[in-house]
Amino acid sequence: xxxxxxxxxxxxxxxxxxxxxxxxxxxxxxxxxxxxxxxxxxxxxxxxxxxxxxxxxxxxxxxxxxxxxxxxxxxxxxxxxxxxxxxxxxxxxxxxxxxxxxxxxxxxxxxxxxxxxxxxxxxxxxxxxxxxxxxxxxxxxxxxxxxxxxxxxxxxxxxxxxxxxxxxxxxxxxxxxxxxxxxxxxxxxxxxxxxxxxxxxxxxxxxxxxxxxxxxxxxxxxxxxxxxxxxxxxxxxxxxxxxxxxxxxxxxxxxxxxxxxxxxxxxxxxxxxxxxxxxxxxxxxxxxxxxxxxxxx
Amino acid sequence: xxxxxxxxxxxxxxxxxxxxxxxxxxxxxxxxxxxxxxxxxxxxxxxxxxxxxxxxxxxxxxxxxxxxxxxxxxxxxxxxxxxxxxxxxxxxxxxxxxxxxxxxxxxxxxxxxxxxxxxxxxxxxxxxxxxxxxxxxxxxxxxxxxxxxxxxxxxxxxxxxxxxxxxxxxxxxxxxxxxxxxxxxxxxxxxxxxxxxxxxxxxxxxxxxxxxxxxxxxxxxxxxxxxxxxxxxxx
Amino acid sequence: xxxxxxxxxxxxxxxxxxxxxxxxxxxxxxxxxxxxxxxxxxxxxxxxxxxxxxxxxxxxxxxxxxxxxxxxxxxxxxxxxxxxxxxxxxxxxxxxxxxxxxxxxxxxxxxxxxxxxxxxxxxxxxxxxxxxxxxxxxxxxxxxxxxxxxxxxxxxxxxxxxxxxxxxxxxxxxxxxxxxxxxxxxxxxxxxxxxxxxxxxxxxxxxxxxxxxxxxxxxxxxxxxxxxxxxxxxxxxxxxxxxxxxxxxxxxxxxxxxxxxxxxxxxxxxxxxxxxxxxxxxxxxxxxxxxxxxxxxxxxxxxxxxxxxxxxxxxxxxxxxxxxxxxxxxxxxxxx
Numbered sequence: 001x002x003x004x005x006x007x008x009x010x011x012x013x014x015x016x017x018x019x020x021x022x023x024x025x026x027x028x029x030x031x032x033x034x035x036x037x038x039x040x041x042x043x044x045x046x047x048x049x050x051x052x053x054x055x056x057x058x059x060x061x062x063x064x065x066x067x068x069x070x071x072x073x074x075x076x077x078x079x080x081x082x083x084x085x086x087x088x089x090x091x092x093x094x095x096x097x098x099x100x101x102x103x104x105x106x107x108x109x110x111x112x113x114x115x116x117x118x119x120x121x122x123x124x125x126x127x128x129x130x131x132x133x134x135x136x137x138x139x140x141x142x143x144x145x146x147x148x149x150x151x152x153x154x155x156x157x158x159x160x161x162x163x164x165x166x167x168x169x170x171x172x173x174x175x176x177x178x179x180x181x182x183x184x185x186x187x188x189x190x191x192x193x194x195x196x197x198x199x200x201x202x203x204x205x206x207x208x209x210x211x212x213x214x215x216x217x218x219x220x221x222x223x224x225x226x227x228x229x230x231x232x233x234x235x236x237x238x239x240x241x242x243x244x245x246x247x248x249x250x251x252x253x254x255x256x257x258x259x260x261x262x263x264x265x266x267x268x269x270x271x272x273x274x275x276x277x278x279x280x281x282x283x284x285x286x287x288x289x290x291x292x293x294x295x296x297x
Numbered sequence: 298x299x300x301x302x303x304x305x306x307x308x309x310x311x312x313x314x315x316x317x318x319x320x321x322x323x324x325x326x327x328x329x330x331x332x333x334x335x336x337x338x339x340x341x342x343x344x345x346x347x348x349x350x351x352x353x354x355x356x357x358x359x360x361x362x363x364x365x366x367x368x369x370x371x372x373x374x375x376x377x378x379x380x381x382x383x384x385x386x387x388x389x390x391x392x393x394x395x396x397x398x399x400x401x402x403x404x405x406x407x408x409x410x411x412x413x414x415x416x417x418x419x420x421x422x423x424x425x426x427x428x429x430x431x432x433x434x435x436x437x438x439x440x441x442x443x444x445x446x447x448x449x450x451x452x453x454x455x456x457x458x459x460x461x462x463x464x465x466x467x468x469x470x471x472x473x474x475x476x477x478x479x480x481x482x483x484x485x486x487x488x489x490x491x492x493x494x495x496x497x498x499x500x501x502x503x504x505x506x507x508x509x510x511x512x513x514x515x516x517x518x519x520x521x522x523x524x525x526x527x528x529x530x531x532x
Numbered sequence: 533x534x535x536x537x538x539x540x541x542x543x544x545x546x547x548x549x550x551x552x553x554x555x556x557x558x559x560x561x562x563x564x565x566x567x568x569x570x571x572x573x574x575x576x577x578x579x580x581x582x583x584x585x586x587x588x589x590x591x592x593x594x595x596x597x598x599x600x601x602x603x604x605x606x607x608x609x610x611x612x613x614x615x616x617x618x619x620x621x622x623x624x625x626x627x628x629x630x631x632x633x634x635x636x637x638x639x640x641x642x643x644x645x646x647x648x649x650x651x652x653x654x655x656x657x658x659x660x661x662x663x664x665x666x667x668x669x670x671x672x673x674x675x676x677x678x679x680x681x682x683x684x685x686x687x688x689x690x691x692x693x694x695x696x697x698x699x700x701x702x703x704x705x706x707x708x709x710x711x712x713x714x715x716x717x718x719x720x721x722x723x724x725x726x727x728x729x730x731x732x733x734x735x736x737x738x739x740x741x742x743x744x745x746x747x748x749x750x751x752x753x754x755x756x757x758x759x760x761x762x763x764x765x766x767x768x769x770x771x772x773x774x775x776x777x778x779x780x781x782x783x784x785x786x787x788x789x790x791x792x793x794x795x796x797x798x799x800x801x802x803x804x805x806x807x808x809x810x811x812x813x814x815x816x817x818x819x820x821x822x823x824x825x826x827x828x829x830x831x832x833x834x835x836x837x838x839x840x841x842x843x844x845x846x847x848x849x850x851x852x853x854x855x856x857x858x859x860x861x862x863x864x865x866x867x868x
Contacts, residue, residue, distance in 0.1 A: 037667070088842050098662060102666065103798070104841050106611070106791060106834075107833075107841070110830045110834035111831050111838070224787075228674065269674075280660070284660060
C-alpha cells in the first residue's frame with residue numbers, strides 16, 4: 001500500500017465520516033426528542049441531493065447557494081412530513097408509539113422512493129464536480145469538492161452544537177428529549193419543538209446529500225446506503241447520543257473507506273452489516289453507553 | 298385567583314375525581330390534603346392541563362382553562378412542581394433553573410429571579426454547575442421548586458414535596474414554602490403530611506375518594522374531630 | 533326416592549359436528565365459500581393472465597399470513613422478512629442448479645435452512661427488547677441481500693439464477709391449486725398453534741414481555757419457536773416461488789418486498805392471520821389490471837400502511853369482527 005493510497009483512504013474516510021456524523025446527529029435528535037426510530041432518514045438525504053442537482057446543474061446556481069437551497073428544501077420537507085404524519089399519529093394513535101412510528105417511517109420511505117421514481121425517473125442525476133480545482137492540504141492534493149464538503153460538515157456540526165447548547169430553543173430541544181413533562185411545565189410547546197427537531201434532522205440529511213452530490217448522484221434509492229451508515233453510527237454511539245454520533249461518524253467513515261478498499265463494494269456492505277449486527281448484539285446501548293435501559297432484558 | 302368547580306377527571310377509563318371544588322385567592326396558602334389515592338395529584342394535573350378534565354370547570358385569573366394545553370397554562374403564570382419533579386437530569390442546576398424561565402424574555406429580570414432563587418436555596422448555589430441527576434433527594438426537590446419559581450408565577454402548585462425526604466430536609470422545604478408565602482407568593486400545596494401542612498397553610502381542603510370531604514380554615518380543621526381521628530390519629 | 537329421569541342423550545347432529553370441527557380448525561363458512569370459488573374458478577376462467585394474477589395474490593396473501601403469525605402475535609415486526617423469503621428462494625434455486633435433488637425435496641431443504649437461519653436470528657435478538665428486535669431483523673435481512681449480491685461464485689450475484697419449474701408440464705392452474713392447498717394447510721396449522729397453549733404464550737409475550745415472564749412463560753423459548761416457524765414457512769413459500777417465477781435475483785430480498793407483505797398484513801389486520809390474504813386479493817388484482825397503478829404500487833402500499841396505522845389500526849380483520857358483531861346484534865343473537 002503506497003502512501004498516496006493511505007492518504008486517499010484517510011481523506012475519503014474523513015470526508016464520509018464527517019457527513020455521516022452530520023446525518024447521525026439528525027437521527028439521534030429525532031430519536032431523542034420524538035422517540036421515533038427514523039427509517040426514512042435516507043430519503044431526506046436524497047431530497048437534498050435532488051435539490052442540489054437541480055439548483056446547480058439545471059439552474060446553474062453557485063454551488064454554495066445550491067447546497068443552501070437543498071438545506072432549506074429538506075428542512076421544509078421535514079416540517080411538512082412532521083405536521084402531516086407524525087402530529088396526527090401522536091394525537092390519534094393509542095397503540096405502541098415507537099413501533100407505530102417506526103412503521104410509519106417505513107411506509108414513508110416507500111412512498112418517497114416511489115415518488116422519486118415517478119417524478120425523476122430511474123436515472124442517476126449527478127455532477128462531476130462543483131468546483132474545478134484541487135486544494136493542497138498537508139501536502140496532498142485533494143479535490144476542492146471534498147474539502148468543501150468536509151468543511152460544510154464541520155461547520156454544520158459546530159453550528160448544531162452551538163444551537164443545542166447556547167440558544168434558548170436548542171436548550172428547549174434538549175429539555176424535551178430529557179423530560180417531556182418537565183418541558184411542558186416550564187412552558188415549552190412540545191408540538192413546535194417536535195416539528196422543529198424533525199425539520200432540523202431532515203435538513204442535516206439534506207445537507208449530506210447535497211454536499212456529496214459529486215460522489216453520490218441523486219437517484220431514487222440514493223438514500224438507502226446513507227440510511228444504513230447513519231444507523232451504523234447511531235448504533236455505535238447509542239440511540240439518542242448526539243455527541244457520540246460525531247465520533248461514531250468518523251469511525252464509520254474510516255471503517256467503510258478501509259473495508260471498501262480491502263473488500264470491494266459487495267463485501268464492504270456485508271462487513272458493515274455484520275459489524276452492525278455484532279454491535280447490536282453485544283453493545284446495543286452503544287460503545288459510549290448512554291445507558292438506554294429499555295434495550296436490555 | 299384559582300377557581301375549580303365540580304371538577305371530574307381521571308385516566309382513560311378510570312375516573313378518579315368525581316366532584317372537586319376549591320378556590321384560592323391571591324396571597325393565600327391553601328392546602329389540599331388526603332390519603333394516598335384520594336386524587337390529589339390528579340387534581341393538580343387536571344388544573345395544570347396535563348390531563349383533560351372529564352367535567353367541571355377550572356378558571357385561573359378569570360380565564361377558563363378547559364382545553365388549554367399545559368405549556369400555555371404554565372405561561373399564564375400557573376406553575377406546577379410535580380411529585381416526580383420532572384427535572385432535566387442531564388443538565389446542570391443552573392441550566393434547569395434557566396429553563397424554568399423559558400417563557401420569559403427579559404434577561405436582566407431572569408437573572409434577578411435566579412439570584413433570588415439561589416438565595417432561597419443556598420445549596421443550589423453551591424451546586425450550580427452540577428448535573429441535576431447527581432443531586433440528593435432533598436436538593437432535587439429544592440431544584441424543582443426553584444425551577445417552578447423561575448417563571449415568576451402568579452401561583453405555585455406543589456405536589457407532595459415532603460415525600461421520601463429525611464425529616465431535616467422536610468423542615469427545610471417547609472421553611473422555604475413559608476418564606477415564599479410571607480413574600481406574597483400564592484401557593485396551593487398538596488400533602489399527605491397533614492399536621493405540618495395545617496400549621497403552615499391558611500386554609501385547607503380534605504380530599505377523599507375524589508370528593509372534597511372537609512374544608513375550612515386550618516385552625517378550625519385542626520380542631521375538627523373527624524379530621525383529628527382520621528388523619529392525625531388522635532381521639 | 534325420587535325417580536331418576538333418564539337423561540336425554542342428544543343424537544349426534546352431523547351438521548353441528550361439522551360446524552364445531554370447522555370452527556376448531558378456524559375455517560368459517562364465508563372463508564370456505566371463498567376458497568371454493570377460487571377452486572372452481574379455473575373451470576370458467578381460462579386466461580393465463582388472470583390466473584397468474586390469482587397465483588400472485590395467493591403468494592402474497594400467504595406471505596402476509598406468515599408475517600402476521602409473528603407480527604400480530606408476539607408483536608415482532610420482522611423487517612427482514614423478504615430476506616428470509618429470498619433465502620428460501622435461493623436455496624431452492626441453488627439446489628436445483630447444483631444438485632439433482634427432486635425439487636419438492638428442495639423445498640423441504642429451503643424450509644429447513646431458512647428455519648435454521650430464522651432460529652439463529654431469533655437467538656441474536658434474545659437479549660434485545662422492542663424496537664431493537666425489529667432493527668436486528670432488518671439488519672439480518674439486509675445482510676442476506678448483501679450476501680446474495682456479493683457471493684457471486686455461488687449465487688451468480690445480480691445476474692441471478694435461472695430456476696426450472698417444479699415439473700416439466702406444470703401449468704398456471706396447477707400453481708393455483710398447489711398454492712391454494714398450501715395456503716389452506718398452512719392456515720390450519722398456524723391457526724391450531726395459535727389456539728393452543730403455545731399460541732396463548734405467544735399472545736402473552738406480545739402483550740407484555742415482562743408480565744409474561746413473571747407469570748412463568750418462558751419468553752425466549754416461545755419467541756424462538758414462533759420466529760423459526762415463521763421463517764421456515766417463509767422459506768418454503770419462497771422456495772416454491774423460485775420455481776414459479778423462474779429466476780431468482782438479489783432484488784427478491786429487497787426491503788420493498790417486506791414492505792408489500794407488511795402493508796398487506798397490517799391492512800388485513802394485525803393478528804387476524806387471514807386478513808392479509810383478503811387484502812392481497814383486494815390490492816394485487818387492482819394493481820395489475822390498471823397499468824398505470826402498477827408504478828404507484830409501492831406508494832399506495834406505503835400510504836395505506838400510513839393511513840391504517842393512524843386511523844384504523846384494526847385493519848380489515850377488525851372491520852370484519854365489527855361487521856360480524858353488528859350483524860349478530862341486529863339479528864338478536866349475542867355476539868359469539
